Amino acid sequence: MIRSKSYISITLAVMIAAPLFIIAAGWVVADKGTFSYYLSNNLISIYALNSAIISMAVSTCALGIGICTAWAVTMLAFPCRGLMEWLLVLPLAMPAYVAAMIYGDVLQGAGPVQSWIRELTGLSYGEYYFPAVHSLGGVVFVLSFTLYPYVYLLARSAFLSQSRQMLECGETLGLTGYSLFTRLALPMARPALVAGMALVAMEALADFGVVALYGVPAFTTGIYRAWQGMYDPVAAARMACILLAMVLFALAIERRARGQASYHNNNALYHPLPRYRLSGIAQLGVLLGCSLPVLLGFIVPLALIMQWSMEHVALFADTSTLQALGNSLLLAILTVAVAITVGLWFAYALRGQIPKAGRWAIRLATAGYAIPGSVIAVGVLLLFILLQQYVLPGGWLLTGSLLGIVWGCVLRFLTVAFQSAETGLGQVMPQMDAVASTLGASGRGILWRVHLPIMQASLLSGMLLVFVDTLKELPATLLLRPFNFDTLAIRTYELAGDELLHRAAPTALLLVAASLLPVWLLNHKMAAAGRGDVP
Amino acid sequence: MTQLKVQGISHAFDILEVLNDVSFTVEAGELTCLVGPSGCGKSTLLRLIAGLEQTQSGSITLEGEVLSAPAHSVPTRLRRIGLVFQQPSLFPHLTVCENIAFGLHGQPKDRVAAAVEELLAVIGLAERSKAYPHQLSGGQQQRVALARALAPKPRLMLLDEPFANLDHALRCDMREEVLGMLKQTGIPVVMVTHEPEEALIMADKMVLLRADGRVHQYASPQEIYRAPVDAEAAAFFGVINRIGGYVEEGQVVSPLGIWSQSACGVEMTDGSKVDIIVRPESLRLANDADIAATVNEVWATAVGWMTAAKLSGGISVRFMIPYAQGIKPAFGDHVNLHCDGAHIFPA
């Protein structure tokens, strides 16, 4: 029984990861010369360098922002603290490419900000200093301020779950304020922080929209160029493999951090943490400091989209817009359902005894987060074509069903679902299984009556993240959708791609709005889980 | 009627043998303690009985029904066996009430409610029925765990060091309380412990396991105390004096006196060495006694002065002077000791 289950897991993992294997086959197939061309012209190293810089800089910035804001809202008392706690999550609802598109337009030389500076000072372009937004720095700026909530959410849960006794113990040992934070709270929260940072690093590696918009050569743009310009999917696949290796490296780091991380105290009685009171000016400072990421990551772009939307209000009522909204939601719900089911299955497989090959297959199947959507899409596409040729003749599979698009999204976001299932399962002590089965519960009974309720909070967080991510997903959905299937993200991208930013605003606004409810729920759940209110 | 019959159980993890030909029986209303050094397979034995582990050889029978034998295993959920761990392992998402009712799933609501209410009254937590586990103290949690295990009226209870996490006073109270509850139900119980005191108070029978997984001694605690099979068995109940001696002309000669060789139970030739075990409570002060010693160290204990003294031969022994005797020994005092009894084993 155990054996047959682990074989099912391996088959499932291999099946889901099949598109990645097909991409890896790019090393077997002969190169048309593009890849060696890239190598000999030193382009690969430039891509790798830029991608590494972006990924590291963004994850470091996001870590800084996430930690500071999370610490402030959990440990300090200042006006509007409760409101800030929730506002800080909002940038999660803002797709990075939308923010990039807006900042690019507003901050460029011809944009309103610089025009205003010129009008005010009477200087002309080039006579004053203004940082270029279409640059590596601009990419880091946009990605940091839209991705930091991953760190913020995890850090906040970690800080909330730290017991008061522990911190009081620190105080009796002579730690105060700052040193309490750096020597006790921060090290204790480290596993959560590293996990958040790894998520951000992977998102940054996989980002295409922002780097392409700002013209920074990175792996994702290199892949795009090999494919779009050189028409050489093989070279694209090879570069995707290198990117995949970088991702697996990031994942390994994350896993090691979590391996040493079983120090959360589940059984400790929960006491609300005492919040430090600050002087009036300090309170104001903290409030402003916390507002900055919200402003830059959410409110400013939102305000601009809203303003632009005003010019095209009629588009809101357009049936095709509404249909795109419906399609976006449908796709997100399907992806969530499949991803969480498979994620759970894998988490259980790893909990039991499974051959080493199975472990690797699962690792691979759950590494899709950092692979650019377009690469995953090629893999899925090739796979479907093989299927259609040899297994299921007839072209309806891709063009007539949502199978391909859901497959792509699941492969891309399984990482998140799987990790949340693993975290949730970690909260179930093995004795609970034993006790439940002595009390007459069958395997399924244990799943439904013990495991799922205990894992509920983690699972829900994972599901919401997958939901929001799927709503925002772009290149994979664009390539894998069936006929006449439009989503909000696709519409936004097409209009923006045609350089009609203002016309793209209403769909972008709907996209943000559709993400808001799940983001709110996510925030709520994670705060509750951190406090230890299980039910 | 014999309730639980464990017969010839051997178990190994890979090549590491943890249980070796273990057999014992538990009658209705009886409590059997499994004791032994850590890692000797006590918990594994419980898991085998509960069906959480597959039997490799030997069999387990409950009320005449074969539960486990190689290639035959009744699933845990159908065995109707209660299990309580050292950690309460309560389901964190359920209230006290719901935890207790967990094993009554599928029964009519009013019957469940009545059963839960009854058990809540027994464990004295009626007013905390709506609380969640993390709101209870350790003792309360363990009581709920016990009630939860009892709720489906199990045919057998397995307790795996159930009081180990509690503080001393609470542990004493809980022992009596739980013992009372279990005796009342008449359910046979198998309990793992490493507290000699606990085994003495609670157990009807004890299965003393050795580190290699063999049964060392299987008897009532009193019997093991009175007639341990060897020095280790004797040592289970606390501090002992272990001194060497030898056989000479059919007699055992030692610094603590001379015994007839028959006390040993086996024939031994002259000159063979023996181990002599004397419990501290078997040595007492007596002015007319012939064993002279010099007091070395003194500790206060709950019942009297635990005293260490050096015999003339340089051998150190420990003995107890009850407070009732009104004597407080001091360093350097010369005392005479009388030995009431000893266990003698071939060395």
Next chain:
Amino acid sequence: MRFLTIMLCALGLAAFDDNTNTANAATQNEQVVNLYSSQQEHLIRPVLVNFTKKTGITVNLTTGGNAELVTRLEYEGENTPADMLLTVDIGNVYQAKDKGLLQVVESEILSGNILAYLRDPEGYWFGITSRARLIFYHKDRVEAHAVQNYADLADDRWKGRVLIRSSNNVYNQSLVASRVAHDGREAALKWAKGLVANMARSPQGGDTDQIKALLAGEGDLAVANSYYYGRLIAGDESVRDPKVAEKIGVIFPDQEGHGTHVNIRGGGVTKYAKNRANAVKLLEYLVQEPAQRFFADANLEYPANLAVKANSAVEAWGEFNRDQLNLEEVGKHQRTAIEVMDEAGWR
């Protein structure tokens, strides 16, 4: 596992529900044509709706990136559902033909209406609209006749003053390819190097952004497609910028030489089209009056059909000589063009 199966079934159902049109179309012999288009939906859908109204043929549309659609078509091979491919820029059209994804269409309507150099001499592909890659100058800072040719962009005079987007962009790739086709690889490389040296900033943004940057003073010359300029002076209210009309001037390059580089948006019938007749009908519809009118007005491009006039705003810039080199030649040199740009350091 069962749960998973149910999920998958639900998925299939949802898909079926959503695509009843597509699924039923084939079985009921309803007239349909399946279209892969890299032209964004808002620029093509209105025409397709009218086509359906007129002919009763349903059009199923999938939009996507140029290479993505071509790759998809390539991998789908005989099983492709697509009957027709519409894409942007000769670079992409040529790839589709080169990979054997298109078939020859012989149609009086097509060959009669479309200018010769905007369609394949063999009949694989047809241009639907054309656009010119123009040079723009800031009237305050540049004399009207200071620049006349693409070659001038590489002239030392304009060091640090030329605005042009990234080499990832297919319009630039085709522009360079046309220079390779006319002057050879070496000359094109020399030109590209000169251009890179003259860039006002590292390439960024789209064509519109180049014109806006020109207006803001980030450079003195900009390269962009004709319709982007058109939109800024005569497009949607939210895009229009009166300052552009006032300050930015248009240059039609190479009037004395080969003529201004023009490109197309176009496509053809796929090799394995299952609804070939309908696809041809759609193609013919696209190059005739009402559709051409829509393209000319909605996106301010030049109609491929000479009988249809460009939008009046576009007409106002005046007539110009177009590069008559068949675009087939440009497509052939696309790859060389990318290598040239990489070598020149054009980001």
